[in-house]
Amino acid sequence: xxxxxxxxxxxxxxxxxxxxxxxxxxxxxxxxxxxxxxxxxxxxxxxxxxxxxxxxxxxxxxxxxxxxxxxxxxxxxxxxxxxxxxxxxxxxxxxxxxxxxxxxxxxxxxxxxxxxxxxxxxxxxxxxxxxxxxxxxxxxxxxxxxxxxxxxxxxxxxxxxxxxxxxxxxxxxxxxxxxxxxxxxxxxxxxxxxxxxxxxxxxxxxxxxxxxxxxxxxxxxxxxxxxxxxxxxxxxxxxxxxxxxxxxxxxxxxxxxxxxxxxxxxxxxxxxxxxxxxxxxxxxxxxxxxxxxxxxxxxxxxxxxxxxxxxxxxxxxxxxxxxxxxxxxxxxxxxxxxxxxxxxxxxxxxxxxxxxxxxxxxxxxxxxxxxxxxxxxxxxxxxxxxxxxxxxxxxxxxxxxxxxxxxxxxxxxxxxxxxxxxxxxxxxxxxxxxxxxxxxxxxxxxxxxxxxxxxxxxxxxxxxxxxxxxxxxxxxxxxxxxxxxxxxxxxxxxxxx
Numbered sequence: 223x224x225x226x227x228x229x230x231x232x233x234x235x236x237x238x239x240x241x242x243x244x245x246x247x248x249x250x251x252x253x254x255x256x257x258x259x260x261x262x263x264x265x266x267x268x269x270x271x272x273x274x275x276x277x278x279x280x281x282x283x284x285x286x287x288x289x290x291x292x293x294x295x296x297x298x299x300x301x302x303x304x305x306x307x308x309x310x311x312x313x314x315x316x317x318x319x320x321x322x323x324x325x326x327x328x329x330x331x332x333x334x335x336x337x338x339x340x341x342x343x344x345x346x347x348x349x350x351x352x353x354x355x356x357x358x359x360x361x362x363x364x365x366x367x368x369x370x371x372x373x374x375x376x377x378x379x380x381x382x383x384x385x386x387x388x389x390x391x392x393x394x395x396x397x398x399x400x401x402x403x404x405x406x407x408x409x410x411x412x413x414x415x416x417x418x419x420x421x422x423x424x425x426x427x428x429x430x431x432x433x434x435x436x437x438x439x440x441x442x443x444x445x446x447x448x449x450x451x452x453x454x455x456x457x458x459x460x461x462x463x464x465x466x467x468x469x470x471x472x473x474x475x476x477x478x479x480x481x482x483x484x485x486x487x488x489x490x491x492x493x494x495x496x497x498x499x500x501x502x503x504x505x506x507x508x509x510x511x512x513x514x515x516x517x518x519x520x521x522x523x524x525x526x527x528x529x530x531x532x533x534x535x536x537x538x539x540x541x542x543x544x545x546x547x548x549x550x551x552x553x554x555x556x557x558x559x560x561x562x563x564x565x566x567x568x569x570x571x572x573x574x575x576x577x578x579x580x581x582x583x584x585x586x587x588x589x590x591x592x593x594x595x596x597x598x599x600x601x602x603x604x605x606x607x608x609x610x611x612x613x614x615x616x617x618x619x620x621x622x623x624x625x626x627x628x629x630x631x632x633x634x635x636x637x638x639x640x641x642x643x644x645x646x647x648x649x650x651x652x653x654x655x656x657x658x659x660x661x662x663x664x665x666x667x668x669x670x671x672x673x674x675x676x677x678x679x680x681x682x683x684x685x686x687x688x689x690x691x692x693x694x695x696x697x698x699x700x701x702x703x704x705x706x707x708x709x710x711x712x713x714x715x716x717x718x719x
Contacts, residue, residue: 309334
C-alpha cells in the first residue's frame with residue numbers, strides 16, 4: 223500500500239502537482255479535526271505541524287497496510303476490501319478539494335487499484351513460500367528468498383520514491399521556474415527608509431526585518447499550491463457594480479506600493495514567534511475595489527485561495543487609508559511559493575486568519591450576515607484585530623545570567639496604532655520604562671531594551687506595552703481562541719554570582 227501511495231505521489235508530480243490522493247486526504251483531515259486539536263498541534267509543533275501530520279499519516283498507512291496484509295493472507299479479498307475502502311476515502315477527499323481535476327480523480331482511482339494489485343502479488347509470493355515448505359525448510363528457500371526480495375524492493379521503493387516525490391513536487395515544480403523569471407517593477411511609492419534608531423542593538427535579538435526563510439508559515443495547505451503566474455487571474459465578484467478580472471501582468475503594471483508591515487497569526491501565544499516583519503510590494507486593495515464599486519450594504523470581502531481556503535475581511539479595512547496590499551514581493555524578491563506566490567493579501571492590523579490570504583484568486587464582496595469564512599464556523603470570531611502585545615527575546619527564559627546589570631530586549635506591537643512605551647517589572651514590583659527604538663511605521667513592531675540590576679537567585683520578569691492611544695495591553699491571560707491570546711509575557715531568569 224505504501225508503494226502504491228508513493229507511486230501516486232510520483233505521478234502527481236507530473237500530472238497533478240497541486241493535488242494528490244495523499245495531500246487530499248491530509249487536507250480533509252485538517253478541515254475535519256476540531257479547532258482545539260489544531261491549536262494543540264500548532265502549539266506543540268509550531269511551523270512543523272504539517273511535517274508531523276505527514277509522519278502521522280505515514281504511520282497510519284503502514285498500520286493499514288499491515289492489517290490488510292494479515293487479513294488477505296487469512297481470507298482472500300478481505301485485505302483488498304480494506305484497500306478499497308481506503309481508496310474510496312482518498313477519492314472522496316480529492317472530490318472535496320478546490321483543486322480537484324480529472325487527473326487528480328484518476329490518480330486516486332489508479333492508486334487504489336495499484337495498492338490492491340500489489341497486495342495480491344505479495345500475498346501470492348508469501349503463500350508460495352508457505353506451500354513449498356516440506357518440513358525441513360530447505361526446499362522453501364528459493365520461495366522465501368523471492369518473497370523477501372520482493373518485500374525489500376517494495377520497502378526500498380517506498381522510501382526512495384517518497385523522498386523523490388517530495389523533492390519532485392517541491393523544488394522541480396514548473397512554478398519555481400516561472401517565479402525565477404518574474405521581473406519586479408520599481409515601486410511607485412517606495413518604502414520609507416528604516417531609521418538608524420529603529421534597532422535596539424541588543425545581542426541575541428531577532429532582526430528588525432525577518433528574512434524570508436525565517437518567516438513563520440501557518441496555513442491549511444498540506445503542500446504548497448503550484449500557481450502559474452501566466453494563467454493566474456484574480457476575480458472581484460459579489461456585491462459590486464462591475465465584476466473585475468486582473469492578470470498577473472496587469473497587476474505588475476499597476477503603480478505599486480512598498481511598505482514594511484508586521485503580520486501575526488492568531489495562534490500566536492503570548493511570547494510566541496508566529497509573527498514577522500517584512501517589506502511587501504503590491505497594489506493597494508482599495509484601488510482594485512474602487513474599480514469594482516462595492517454596493518451599499520456590503521461590509522465584508524471574502525478572499526478565496528486557489529485551494530479553497532477563505533478569510534472574512536471587513537470591507538472598511540480594505541478601503542481605508544491603510545496599506546492593505548495585493549502583494550507580489552517580499553523583502554525585495556517575488557513571493558516565496560510557501561508565502562503565497564504569485565499574489566497574496568497583506569492587511570495591517572488584522573490577524574492572518576481574517577486577512578492574509580495566500581495564493582489568492584477571488585475577492586467576493588459580500589456581507590458578514592450572508593457568508594462565513596473558513597475559521598468562523600470552527601469557533602473563531604468573525605473579526606480579528608491584532609491585540610497590542612510585547613515579548614522578551616533576551617535573555618531567554620530559564621537561561622543563567624550573571625548578577626549585576628542584565629540587558630533585556632524584545633519587541634512590541636500595536637498594529638495600525640503604534641507603540642507609546644514598553645515597561646518591565648521584576649518579581650511583580652514597580653514598572654520600569656524601557657528604551658523604545660523608533661518604529662519603522664505604525665504597522666510594524668518596535669524593538670526595545672532595558673538594563674535591570676538583578677541579584678543572585680530566581681527572578682520573574684514581565685513586560686507590557688502601551689499603544690499611542692494610551693491603552694495598555696490586557697494583563698488577563700487568555701488562550702488564542704477565539705480571537706487572539708492576551709496576557710503579559712513572563713520569563714524566569716536564573717541569576718548566578
